[in-house]
Amino acid sequence: MAAISTFPAAGLRALCVIMLIAVPSILLPEQSQDGAQIVALVAISAAIFTFVEYSVASPSFIEFRSAPPFNRLRFIALFATVLALSLIMRGNEAPSTLTQLMRLAGERVGGSLDFPFSPVRLMALMLPEDTSPKAVYLVSICAGLAYLVSLLSIAAFGVLLRFHHWPRRTGAFNVWVNLPMFDPTAGGDVVDRLNRDCQVNLILGFLLPFVFPAIGKMVSVFVSPITVNDPQTLIWMVAAWAFLPASLLMRGIALSRVAQMIHVQRKREYARAAAEGLLPV
Incomplete structure (x- = not known):
């Protein structure tokens, strides 16, 4: 039932x-x-x-299923990114007020984030030298808008942690349900393992926006040039470039929060046991 x-x-x-x-x-x-x-x-x-x-x-892969709105926030960020990029690409064939608004927003944001060694600049430099200026322009404005959405999603999750005390406001946190890929009995201290996974996710999330264009450039030079002639290919490529690092950063922050909760619960239980004289002398 x-x-x-x-x-x-x-x-x-x-x-x-x-x-x-x-x-x-x-x-x-x-x-x-x-x-x-x-x-x-x-x-x-x-x-x-x-x-x-x-x-x-009990899920098999999806994490934090019972700790809303973590997954909802990530879905909204990805949906907003794909929708905005689709509207920008639609403006090439069927311009409208909404598509022009999205393109203008992409130009402003892309111009603000397009500085030397920025992820947005690296995305444009990833393209082959014979890429048309129009394609480079589309990649720049799409990358800028997608990167802004990813930053806003991370900021929203930070606000959620700070003011709504996620995930405690949703009740008891079940590690088995919310972290199905994490085995607490695999060996080693749970808190240390969670903190180590947190650090790995944070490092990857920070580096991926820079590493992805570098890998794309290497593929263009040694394997096959990356083409952005297909609008859907461009949309999903830029969306993945912006969403995956943001998702990893949010996951790292969430794992750190869970580790902190377990550590605090342990201290509370140890203090209670000591007060009741249950700890060995």
């Missing part, structure tokens, strides 16, 4: 995932039949995965 009660919420989340994946195909005027079939297949597969993960008692 408890599992059945989660079906509506899991179905709604699966529908949201379908909308996320389908947004570029819906907004972009031209779409090949093969491309539409691939998008439909990916959307259905992702929806089934999401439905299963949110309908079972």
Whole structure:
């Protein structure tokens, strides 16, 4: 009965995932039949995965399922990024007031973040030398807008931690449910392992916006030049470049928070046991 009660919420989340994946195909005027079939297949597969993960008692991969709004915040950030980039690309074929507004916002943000050695500048330098100025311009404004959304999502999560005491306000925190890929019995102190995973995620999250363009440049030189002629390829490439580092940073912050909670709970239990005379002398 408890599992059945989660079906509506899991179905709604699966529908949201379908909308996320389908947004570029819906907004972009031209779409090949093969491309539409691939998008439909990916959307259905992702929806089934999401439905299963949110309908079972214990998920297998999705972390912090019972600690909202962590995953909701990440989904909103990714959806906002994909939607904004899709509107910018739609303006090339079917301009409107909304597409012009998104393009203007991308120009302002991209210009502000486009300075030497910045991630946005590196994304533009990743492209081959024979890339058209129009393509470089699109990459710059898309990268700037996507990077801004990622920074705002991290800031929003920081506010959530500071003022709403995430995740304690949602009740008891279940490590088994919220960290299905983390095995507390694998060996070593749990707090130390969580802090180590936190540091790895923070380092990767900080470096990825710089490493990704470098890898792309190496691929262009030694394997095959990266082309951004397909609008959907550009949208998902820039969205992944901005979202994955932000997601890793948020996960690192969340793991640090969990480690802190466990450490504080341990001290409280030790103090209580000492007060009751249960600790060995």
